[in-house]
Amino acid sequence: MDDVLCLLGLCLRAGKLVYGDDAVADAVATGEARLLVLAADAGVTISRRAARHTEMKGIPVIRITEDAAQMGWAIGRRPVAICCITDIGFAASAAQKAAQTDAQYAALAQQLSEKKKHIQSRRHTKKTRKKSAGTKPAGGVNQSTHTKRGGERA
DSSP states (O other): OHHHHHHHHHHHHHTOEEESHHHHHHHHHHTOOOEEEEOTTOOHHHHHHHHHHHHHHOOOEEEOSSOHHHHHHHHTSSOOSEEEEOOHHHHHHHHHHHHHHOGGGHHHHHHHHHHHHHHHHHHTSOOOOOOOTTSSOGGGOOOOSBOTTSOBOO
């Protein structure tokens, strides 16, 4: 799980990591959270809130073997018991690294990998837009006879 800690530091530098109980709850509420990461010594209240996020929003949870002090040290902050990754690529990578050390996360890694492929395939498709006829004059220039200040053009 040491690889997951290194990845958390990278996520923080990329701006794709949210840490702390209230900040994680806000990220879950806005739909930004992709993966929750819990420290081994996370309290009962935090664990219960993570389980509620999983039930209500379907956000997967990984519990690492390191404690909150080590997790905080990995991201360069005070001890952190819970954090969430907001990028699907980082989340899939963290799940893959967790699956390498603990087999219970193999299905989660596969699920996030498929979700990542789906999101990336949608990014490269261009949406067709319906053009409305007659909304702009020819040439894209407004043919008004008045200036912004109310006077007439010469």
